[in-house]
Amino acid sequence: xxxxxxxxxxxxxxxxxxxxxxxxxxxxxxxxxxxxxxxxxxxxxxxxxxxxxxxxxxxxxxxxxxxxxxxxxxxxxxxxxxxxxxxxxxxxxxxxxxxxxxxxxxxxxxxxxxxxxxxxxxxxxxxxxxxxxxxxxxxxxxxxxxxxxxxxxxxxxxxxxxxxxxxxxxxxxxxxxxxxxxxxxxxxxxxxxxxxxxxxxxxxxxxxxxxxxxxxxxxxxxxxxxxxxxxxxxxxxxxxxxxxxxxxxxxxxxxxxxxxxxxxxxxxxxxxxxxxxxxxxxxxxxxxxxxxxxxxxxxxxxxxxxxxxxxxxxxxxxxxxxxxxxxxxxxxxxxxxxxxxxxxxxxxxxxxxxxxxxxxxxxxxxxxxxxxxxxxxxxxxxxxxxxxx
Numbered sequence: 001x002x003x004x005x006x007x008x009x010x011x012x013x014x015x016x017x018x019x020x021x022x023x024x025x026x027x028x029x030x031x032x033x034x035x036x037x038x039x040x041x042x043x044x045x046x047x048x049x050x051x052x053x054x055x056x057x058x059x060x061x062x063x064x065x066x067x068x069x070x071x072x073x074x075x076x077x078x079x080x081x082x083x084x085x086x087x088x089x090x091x092x093x094x095x096x097x098x099x100x101x102x103x104x105x106x107x108x109x110x111x112x113x114x115x116x117x118x119x120x121x122x123x124x125x126x127x128x129x130x131x132x133x134x135x136x137x138x139x140x141x142x143x144x145x146x147x148x149x150x151x152x153x154x155x156x157x158x159x160x161x162x163x164x165x166x167x168x169x170x171x172x173x174x175x176x177x178x179x180x181x182x183x184x185x186x187x188x189x190x191x192x193x194x195x196x197x198x199x200x201x202x203x204x205x206x207x208x209x210x211x212x213x214x215x216x217x218x219x220x221x222x223x224x225x226x227x228x229x230x231x232x233x234x235x236x237x238x239x240x241x242x243x244x245x246x247x248x249x250x251x252x253x254x255x256x257x258x259x260x261x262x263x264x265x266x267x268x269x270x271x272x273x274x275x276x277x278x279x280x281x282x283x284x285x286x287x288x289x290x291x292x293x294x295x296x297x298x299x300x301x302x303x304x305x306x307x308x309x310x311x312x313x314x315x316x317x318x319x320x321x322x323x324x325x326x327x328x329x330x331x332x333x334x335x336x337x338x339x340x341x342x343x344x345x346x347x348x349x350x351x352x353x354x355x356x357x358x359x360x361x362x363x364x365x366x367x368x369x370x371x372x373x374x375x376x377x378x379x380x381x382x383x384x385x386x387x388x389x
Contacts, residue, residue: 004331004380005324005340005371009364010387012316012343016068018388019314019341025074026341027141027311030303030323031081032295033062059090065316066098072314076141077134078105080303082295084128095133105132105142106266110299114270130268130299145261146305149272155256167251170235171211171219178220185220186211189228191237193248198235200225207248209237222252264306273298283320286373290355290366291320300326309336318342319363321370328378342367 008015036058069079079099083091088107096104108130116124134140155164172185179186190206191198199206211219221228228235233253240249274282274296283294300323304311309331315323327340344364349355355366368384375382 001381002339003375003383004328004338004378005342005375005382007318007321007324007368007371007382007384008341008343008387009346009368009384010343011345013065013068015343015387016065016072016316020068020071024072025077025312026072026314027074027077028303028307028313029069029073029077029079030300030313030315031065031069031079031317032315032319032322033065033081033083033317034058035084036086055087055090058087059094062091062094063098066094069314069316070098070135073135074312075136075139076308078140078142078307079133079135081131082110082128082299083131085125088129088131091131095131099133099135103133103135103137105134105140106144107131109267110273111268111270112274112276112296112299114275130303141308141311142306143261144306145263146302147259147261148302148305149262149264150256150260151262152256155254157253159253164256165253166256167236167238168254170221170223170250170252171213172222173213173219175213175217175219179218182220185222185224186218187221187225189221189225189250191235191248191250193237193239196236196238198228198232198237198250200229207237209248209250221250264302268299268302273302279322282325283370286325286377287366287369288354288358290353290358290360290369292353294320295322297322297326297329301330304330304336304338309334309338311338313338313340315340315342318344318367321367321374324367324371325374325378328374328380331380332378342371 036054073079081091110128110130111126112128113126116126118124134142152164155166157165157167159165188208188210189198189200190202191209192205192207211221213219236251236253237248238251239246241247276293279294279296280289282297283289283291304326313323313327321342324340324342327338330336331338344367346362346364349360349363360366360369371382
């Protein structure tokens, strides 16, 4: 059985080219490239053999790597790229060019520093970005929702058989949908607010109810007459308003059930996915404080929850190995069969850093050590491949 985690030490551009020749495809690619904060970065590609604007140099480094990622991305796949303000504008243009503007799914704001960075001028920056693109919008398997995001407290009501639910208006609350734009969805239903019964046909004690907005303007239902007829037990009629404004209305019983998912917003908070501080603690618990700014596994696990649980995952800028760790944690949590290939350059660690003091000469040594520790703690196995395999 293929291990959950595989590690390849080498230049990601070379490794991706070899993966493409062996017809290996991936469903999820997560990239956490250098943010180009003004410091030199190890991928020091030249532009026409000359020194160029640092943004141009960064874009020149990223373009072939994004093209190589696209070449190994499956039809159902999606790519997720972390970036900050330094290069988000450049990256968005690059992604549009490489994957196509129509492949854009989202630009998510990720709050990894709840307190905000206190150094420097200006505002205390507390966010980064996550750009999400599909390989093919038609075939993409991404489901922009999460089971772990569902809060049972959002379902305060209990049915006679013990099931929890909440009431949602059956009428469409979006005024773009009205009897002019959706005439077939404006019709009368019949309900008894005393018993709660709802039917598309009249019955004894029933009131005729048509959908209206809060201001009394005509509205439309979210369900067709056929669906109302097929699922009457999922609807309830209740009185709303008071005095002269009292009227009968129809609500959907929205059930809390196993496997329920909740649509994700485009702002991900540190309290939900973790922060840089919690990421440091995660790494420290496994192999020590060997990396200054790792990503939290919660960020990658949320990404993984949007894709199939047998996804093949690739991280070409593996760094401390967060993606591989997240894959193992998610598999252990939900029984998934995900596998992950992590790639990292044998770049030297910073002299005097915690990794250097611990005797690790290269960042790839940190990646390797973490993924081995993950296999020991979480299971799933670990293997290392030669860059040319």
